[in-house]
Amino acid sequence: MSEQRRKEIISLSKKEQMPIIEDDAYGDLWFEEKPPQPLKAMDHEGNILYLGAFSKTVSPGLRIGWLAGPEPVIERLADIKMQTDYGSSGLSQWAAAEWLSQGYYEEHLTWVRRKLKERRDAAVHFLERYAGDIATWRIPAGGFYIWVTFHKNLPVSRFFYELLKRQVLVNPGYIYDGEDRNSIRLSYSYASLGDLETGIKAAAETARRLMMS
Numbered sequence: 001m002s003e004q005r006r007k008e009i010i011s012l013s014k015k016e017q018m019p020i021i022e023d024d025a026y027g028d029l030w031f032e033e034k035p036p037q038p039l040k041a042m043d044h045e046g047n048i049l050y051l052g053a054f055s056k057t058v059s060p061g062l063r064i065g066w067l068a069g070p071e072p073v074i075e076r077l078a079d080i081k082m083q084t085d086y087g088s089s090g091l092s093q094w095a096a097a098e099w100l101s102q103g104y105y106e107e108h109l110t111w112v113r114r115k116l117k118e119r120r121d122a123a124v125h126f127l128e129r130y131a132g133d134i135a136t137w138r139i140p141a142g143g144f145y146i147w148v149t150f151h152k153n154l155p156v157s158r159f160f161y162e163l164l165k166r167q168v169l170v171n172p173g174y175i176y177d178g179e180d181r182n183s184i185r186l187s188y189s190y191a192s193l194g195d196l197e198t199g200i201k202a203a204a205e206t207a208r209r210l211m212m213s
Helices: 003-016 071-085 090-101 104-131 156-165 193-212
Strands: 020-023 048-053 065-068 135-137 145-150 183-187
Touching: 090 104, 104 135, 104 145, 104 193, 156 193, 183 193
Parallel strands: 020 048
Antiparallel strands: 048 065, 135 145, 145 183
C-alpha cells in the first residue's frame, strides 16, 4: 500500500471516527525490502488497533500475540480473553519474553526469511515451468502465499475437489472474493520443494484440462 493511500485511510478513520484493526501477523516476514511502517505508526487519535503474533513467525502452536491500542480497549479485551480461556500460558509468555530480550527472535527471523524466500523463488520457478501459458501471478515481497490468476474461468469447486483427490490443497479465490472464479491462493511455506513442484504441476494440469472442456 502506497504512503499516500495510507495517509488517506488514516484521514478517513479520523474524520469518520472509524476504528481500524490492523492485523500484521506477516509483517516481519519480508524478503528483500522492509515494508513501510504500519498504519499504527501514523495514528495519533487512537483509532487503530495493531495486532501481531508469533504464530506465523515462530510456531503455529505458540498462541501468543500482542495488541497496541487505547488502554481502555486493551483492558476490556484482556477481560474478555480471561473470561474466554483464563489467559495464555505464563510459561510460554516468559519464554517468549526471554527470547525477545536476548535477541534470538531477530536471528530466527533472518533464518526464516531466507528459507521462505528460497521457497517463494522455487514456487515461482515451478509456476513458470508448468503454468506460464495459462496463468499470471504477482511475486510476493514476503509472507507465505502466491495469488495465481488463470486466463479463463474454472469450475472452481470441481477444480478444488479434483486436486484434493490428488492430495493437493489450494484455496479457491471465491473464499476471498465471492465473484472470483479463476484465482487460487498457493502456499509455499510448509511443503517440501518436491511436494511443491508436484502440487503446482497437478494444479496446472487440472486447470488446463478444465479450461479446455
